[in-house]
Every structure is written in C-alpha cells, then in structure tokens.
Amino acid sequence: MPSxxxxxxxxxGIDLGGTKIEAIVxxxxxxxxxxxxxxxxxTGEPEGxxxxxxxxxxxxxxxAGVEPSRLQGVGVGSxxxxxxxxxxxxxxxxxxxxxxxxxxxxxxxxxFGTRVAVGNDVQVATDAEYKLGAGKPYKSLLGVFWGxxxxxxxxxxGKPWLxxxxxxxxxxxxxxxxxxxxxxxxxxxxxxxxGRAAMEARARRQVDxxxxxxxxxxxxxxxxxxxxxxxxxxxLDHKDKMATKLIDEAVEALxxxxxxxxxxxxxxxxxxxxxxxxxxxxxxxxxIAKEMQPHLFNDRHPPDVHVAALGDLGGALGAAxxxxxxxxxxxxxxxx
Amino acid sequence: MPSxxxxxxxxxGIDLGGTKIEAIVxxxxxxxxxxxxxxxxxTGEPEGxxxxxxxxxxxxxxxAGVEPSRLQGVGVGSxxxxxxxxxxxxxxxxxxxxxxxxxxxxxxxxxFGTRVAVGNDVQVATDAEYKLGAGKPYKSLLGVFWGxxxxxxxxxxGKPWLxxxxxxxxxxxxxxxxxxxxxxxxxxxxxxxxGRAAMEARARRQVDxxxxxxxxxxxxxxxxxxxxxxxxxxxLDHKDKMATKLIDEAVEALxxxxxxxxxxxxxxxxxxxxxxxxxxxxxxxxxIAKEMQPHLFNDRHPPDVHVAALGDLGGALGAAxxxxxxxxxxxxxxxx
Numbered sequence: 001m002p003s004x005x006x007x008x009x010x011x012x013g014i015d016l017g018g019t020k021i022e023a024i025v026x027x028x029x030x031x032x033x034x035x036x037x038x039x040x041x042x043t044g045e046p047e048g049x050x051x052x053x054x055x056x057x058x059x060x061x062x063x064a065g066v067e068p069s070r071l072q073g074v075g076v077g078s079x080x081x082x083x084x085x086x087x088x089x090x091x092x093x094x095x096x097x098x099x100x101x102x103x104x105x106x107x108x109x110x111x112f113g114t115r116v117a118v119g120n121d122v123q124v125a126t127d128a129e130y131k132l133g134a135g136k137p138y139k140s141l142l143g144v145f146w147g148x149x150x151x152x153x154x155x156x157x158g159k160p161w162l163x164x165x166x167x168x169x170x171x172x173x174x175x176x177x178x179x180x181x182x183x184x185x186x187x188x189x190x191x192x193x194x195g196r197a198a199m200e201a202r203a204r205r206q207v208d209x210x211x212x213x214x215x216x217x218x219x220x221x222x223x224x225x226x227x228x229x230x231x232x233x234x235x236l237d238h239k240d241k242m243a244t245k246l247i248d249e250a251v252e253a254l255x256x257x258x259x260x261x262x263x264x265x266x267x268x269x270x271x272x273x274x275x276x277x278x279x280x281x282x283x284x285x286x287x288i289a290k291e292m293q294p295h296l297f298n299d300r301h302p303p304d305v306h307v308a309a310l311g312d313l314g315g316a317l318g319a320a321x322x323x324x325x326x327x328x329x330x331x332x333x334x335x336x
Numbered sequence: 337m338p339s340x341x342x343x344x345x346x347x348x349g350i351d352l353g354g355t356k357i358e359a360i361v362x363x364x365x366x367x368x369x370x371x372x373x374x375x376x377x378x379t380g381e382p383e384g385x386x387x388x389x390x391x392x393x394x395x396x397x398x399x400a401g402v403e404p405s406r407l408q409g410v411g412v413g414s415x416x417x418x419x420x421x422x423x424x425x426x427x428x429x430x431x432x433x434x435x436x437x438x439x440x441x442x443x444x445x446x447x448f449g450t451r452v453a454v455g456n457d458v459q460v461a462t463d464a465e466y467k468l469g470a471g472k473p474y475k476s477l478l479g480v481f482w483g484x485x486x487x488x489x490x491x492x493x494g495k496p497w498l499x500x501x502x503x504x505x506x507x508x509x510x511x512x513x514x515x516x517x518x519x520x521x522x523x524x525x526x527x528x529x530x531g532r533a534a535m536e537a538r539a540r541r542q543v544d545x546x547x548x549x550x551x552x553x554x555x556x557x558x559x560x561x562x563x564x565x566x567x568x569x570x571x572l573d574h575k576d577k578m579a580t581k582l583i584d585e586a587v588e589a590l591x592x593x594x595x596x597x598x599x600x601x602x603x604x605x606x607x608x609x610x611x612x613x614x615x616x617x618x619x620x621x622x623x624i625a626k627e628m629q630p631h632l633f634n635d636r637h638p639p640d641v642h643v644a645a646l647g648d649l650g651g652a653l654g655a656a657x658x659x660x661x662x663x664x665x666x667x668x669x670x671x672x
Binding site for chain 1: 476488490492493497498499500501502503504505506508509510511512513515520522523524588589592593595596597599600601602603604630631633634637
C-alpha cells in the first residue's frame with residue numbers, strides 16, 4: 001500500500017553572496033547530495049556572475065550524479081531587489097556591474113534546462129530556518145543575519161512577509177537619531193554600529209588616529225584583504241581591546257534594534273544568523289537577548305532567541321526550498 | 337427580487353479611553369444612530385468603569401431608539417492586555433484600580449443582555465480606518481495614534497496582526513539608544529519624545545528652569561489640568577517658542593520611528609490618528625512624511641501617509657465592527 005509519499009526529484013539551491021557562491025543539490029528530504037563553492041566575480045557584468053552560478057551548480061549536480069536538466073527545479077537566493085513574477089534582479093550593488101536589471105531566472109532556466117525560482121537571499125535563509133532549522137517550533141519569527149551588513153527576514157502566521165517587496169531591512173532601522181553614518185549613506189542605522197563593513201571602517205579610522213589593534217595584523221597573517229568573521233572571532237579570543245569594544249557596541253545596537261522590532265511585531269522567536277552570528281554563536285545570541293531585555297515593552301514575555309541552526313548552508317537550503325514551489329519567482333503568497 | 341443584502345441589526349461600540357468613554361450605536365451600514373460621551377472615572381475599581389460603560393451605551397441606545405438587549409452585539413476597544421478568548425482585560429494602568437485582571441466581556445454581556453467582544457483600543461481604531469476610513473484603498477497599513485502616548489496598529493495582508501497579543505507598541509521602538517527617559521521607564525523610546533504626557537513633563541521641567549511658555553497659561557484659561565491637544569494646537573498657532581520646539585522634536589521622533597517600522601515591514605500606507613494626530617491634521621502628517629524620508633531604505637517608494645479619516649469616532653466605530661464578528665474576544669485570525 002503506497003501510503004508514504006515518495007521523495008520527489010532532486011532540486012538545486014544556490015546562495016549568491018557578495019563574496020562567495022554556494023551551490024547544492026538536495027533530495028526530496030532536503031539531504032545534501034552534492035555541494036560546490038566558488039568565489040563571486042568581483043569584476044565584469046551580471047552575465048559573468050550567471051556563468052559562475054552555472055558552473056557551481058554544474059559541479060554540485062555532478063557530485064550528486066544528476067544532470068541539471070533532470071532537477072525538479074533550481075532556486076537562487078540573491079541580493080538586490082527581486083521581481084517576484086519574472087525572477088529578474090535589480091540593483092544588486094554588492095555584485096559587479098549589477099546596478100540595473102538582469103533577467104536572472106530566465107537566463108539560468110535556459111542554461112539549466114529546468115525551471116528557476118529567484119528569491120531575496122535573506123528571506124530565503126529565513127524560510128530555511130523556519131522550515132528546517134531553529135525556527136521549526138514557531139509560526140512567527142524574525143531572522144537577523146549579522147554579517148557584512150545586517151539583513152532581516154520575517155515569517156508571520158507561517159508565511160514569509162515581504163511587504164511590497166522591500167520588507168526586512170532591519171539593519172536600517174534607526175537605533176540612534178542623528179547617529180553614526182551607515183554604509184547606506186543614512187544616519188544612525190543599526191548597521192552603522194553592527195555591520196561588519198561599518199565596524200571595519202571604524203576600526204581603520206581608529207587606527208589612523210593612533211589607536212592599537214591586532215585586527216589588521218591577523219588579516220595580513222591570513223592573507224585576507226578584509227576583516228572576516230573568523231578574524232573578528234580570533235581578535236575577541238585574544239582579548240583585543242578595540243575589537244572587543246566594537247563588538248560590544250554592535251551587540252548593543254543589535255539588542256536595541258531587535259527589541260524595537262519585537263515591540264512592533266511581537267513574534268515568537270528571533271533567529272540570529274549571518275557570518276558573525278554563526279561564527280560567534282550561542283554566547284553572543286545570549287548577549288544580544290540580554291541587551292534586548294531593557295527595551296522590551298512586554299518584558300515578562302520576551303521572544304526565544306536562537307543561533308541559526310543551518311549555519312552557512314542556510315541560504316542554499318532555503319534556495320532549494322524555493323524550487324519546491326510550483327510558481328516561478330519568489331512565490332510570495334502575501335506580497336501586496 | 338431580494339438581491340441586495342438587508343442591513344443587519346444595530347450594533348454598539350464603546351471606546352474606553354483614559355480620559356473619556358465614547359459610546360455609539362450604529363446600523364448595519366455603520367451609520368451612527370446614537371452617541372454618548374462620558375468622563376472615565378479617575379478613582380474606584382474596574383466595576384465603576386464598567387458601570388459608566390453601561391450608562392454610556394444605554395444613553396446611545398436610547399437616542400438610537402433600541403434596547404441594548406436587541407443589539408446584535410457590543411464591541412469595546414480597551415487599553416491594557418486583552419485576552420482574545422475570554423475578553424478579560426489586564427493591566428490597564430490608565431484606568432483606576434485596574435492593575436489586575438477584570439472579566440470585562442462577561443460582566444458587560446450580563447448587563448447588556450447581548451454578546452460582547454473586547455479588543456485592544458489601538459488595534460480596533462486601526463481596523464476602523466482600514467475598513468471605513470483612510471486605509472480603505474490598502475491591504476497593508478500601519479496606524480499610528482499620536483496622543484498621550486503613541487500607539488500602533490497593524491493590518492498585514494488584510495488582517496490585523498497582533499503577534500502573541502502584544503504587537504503594535506510603536507511608541508516603544510527606540511529612536512535614540514541611551515536617550516530620554518520615557519513614561520514607561522525605559523530610555524530613548526519614540527514616546528519619550530512624541531507622547532503628549534512626555535512632552536508636558538518636559539515643558540514643566542523647562543519652566544522650572546526659568547524658560548518661558550504660554551502653554552500653562554492657556555491650560556488655566558481653559559480650566560484644564562493637563563495640556564490637551566487643543567492647547568498644544570493653540571500654542572503652535574501663537575508661535576509659542578517652547579511648544580514649537582517640543583512639537584518639532586516630536587515630529588522628528590515620529591519620522592525616525594515610523595521610517596524604521598516601514599524599513600522592517602514595507603506596508604503600503606501609514607494612517608496618523610490620535611488626539612494630536614487628528615487635531616494637527618494634514619500639515620503635520622506631511623511634516624512627519626518629510627521626516628521619514630531620509631531614513632527610508634527604499635526611498636524611491638515611500639508609503640502613502642494620511643490623517644485618520646474617522647477622527648475621534650474611529651475607536652468607537654472600530655469597536656462596533658468587532659461586534660460584527662461571530663466570535664467572542666477580539667477575533668484575531670492570525671494571533672499565534
């Protein structure tokens with residue numbers, strides 16, 4: 001008697017980040033059958049990025065022993081503004097030559113020979129935590145992705161909430177009016193205090209003023225040209241004074257901003273992901289929860305706060321989930 | 337041929353505020369058939385408040401020519417925490433002796449002889465603007481009620497969003513970390529800069545320090561013991577320097593806080609209500625929109641900003657809408 005549902009065909013998932021491309025092929029139960037990681041091109045045009053995506057997924061599919069055209073579909077989590085109908089991506093400023101609009105879904109669908117769905121990278125990672133990770137016990141949650149910037153994703157009443165397509169910009173909630181300048185050009189955003197790029201810029205300015213830190217020494221030792229999450233973590237281990245102070249300020253800003261979001265939305269849980277969030281892990285999720293507490297209006301009933309359970313693979317797994325939906329685009333039931 | 341739906345039986349709506357009680361009876365098309373206004377008791381127990389509610393609705397029903405027991409139902413918009421199932425109200429600190437829990441829905445249902453639904457006052461007023469007022473063209477909106485405090489209500493995908501029951505506390509979103517003390521005891525909340533109670537406290541402190549204003553002279557002339565919205569409006573008309581500066585700061589805080597909410601939620605519209613919001617009207621809604629603009633992440637696509645169209649009656653009309661639902665309590669489809 002065929003009572004159990006047969007696992008469906010393998011699917012592809014690609015997390016398109018500003019630094020790296022992570023491609024996976026999963027089976028119907030979201031087990032990873034093959035994975036590949038490639039650097040994101042830093043020069044050129046969107047076509048070059050698309051080519052790299054094709055190569056990365058091709059490798060993952062080869063490792064999984066399946067032709068890309070035999071995949072049920074491929075999902076992509078992308079920065080920038082994603083058109084939910086066409087899967088076109090606009091204004092992905094972290095990607096080379098991508099200020100305009102590029103028909104990412106159509107181009108990839110032709111190369112792969114299967115259908116392609118594109119969603120916002122942060123929302124896709126939030127969906128993955130909701131369906132497969134730390135958000136599984138809840139019907140409403142806020143995903144906070146603490147990395148180069150600070151991105152946010154929302155699940156409300158069991159569905160992604162995208163607003164008019166631009167929701168989730170928690171990094172640009174103001175935590176201090178007339179405050180520090182943010183990489184986005186505005187003032188006082190949470191990201192101006194907590195984003196890795198903003199923190200690095202601040203560290204450089206402090207070094208220029210003669211303050212001491214091992215952050216840039218660690219960077220050179222590792223042959224990097226920017227302060228990665230691993231470098232921040234190492235500097236904290238070494239009790240580097242400047243790194244400690246900057247991370248303390250970041251944790252404070254995250255606490256204030258996330259508490260504001262909770263006062264507005266009162267969701268059940270917060271999931272902290274992103275490069276820094278995953279690297280610093282549970283002790284820092286606890287510290288963020290502690291910084292939230294004095295600003296929570298319903299302080300007797302704080303939300304649960306967890307570290308993202310899927311780690312670095314969350315984005316690609318969430319992208320693969322996108323390919324499960326029957327529609328093209330990012331399949332938003334409640335975009336208005 | 338009975339093609340048009342017959343208007344249903346009259347319903348009652350009561351807006352229970354910290355200063356006044358507004359009761360109405362409406363017909364099936366939400367036309368007001370009778371209305372009554374009474375002061376909210378400032379001493380005593382919840383029973384005394386309930387008695388005043390019974391009297392106010394009794395008067396409105398008498399003017400409408402209908403027995404309360406013949407009403408299809410009565411809705412109440414209440415401060416405090418409302419139990420969505422039982423209609424009990426807890427911790428309504430603006431009301432006398434109401435720190436604990438009082439079975440408001442049950443007590444009123446017995447007195448009126450009809451069913452009673454209780455909802456959060458701010459959410460109920462937001463629902464009214466959504467269904468009957470300035471929010472009619474939209475599927476998602478943020479209601480901001482600028483009065484003694486600053487309350488918020490959300491409509492997302494056509495439904496009220498209450499979170500775990502405590503959503504909408506936009507007044508306690510932080511606009512300045514380590515900022516001014518709020519009447520709630522926390523620091524840097526939007527309400528610490530924009531709430532009428534906080535503004536009055538600040539004005540008193542500035543007078544104590546020797547600064548000049550006509551605010552308290554106007555208050556005495558009108559025989560009031562606090563700075564009402566009408567007094568603030570009059571002082572602005574007189575170009576009172578202190579009043580102008582405090583209102584400017586309030587408008588800035590509202591702009592910053594509402595922009596933060598929009599960055600997170602990306603709803604289509606903002607409706608500004610409450611005593612100050614309605615009294616100061618369209619010119620100030622425009623000023624708030626202007627203060628939001630520099631903080632909006634999607635600044636090319638700002639939300640529409642309107643003044644509440646139902647004015648002071650919004651709360652009572654929204655309460656009457658509650659009585660239309662078939663369930664007791666606040667009938668939240670998406671509370672999780």
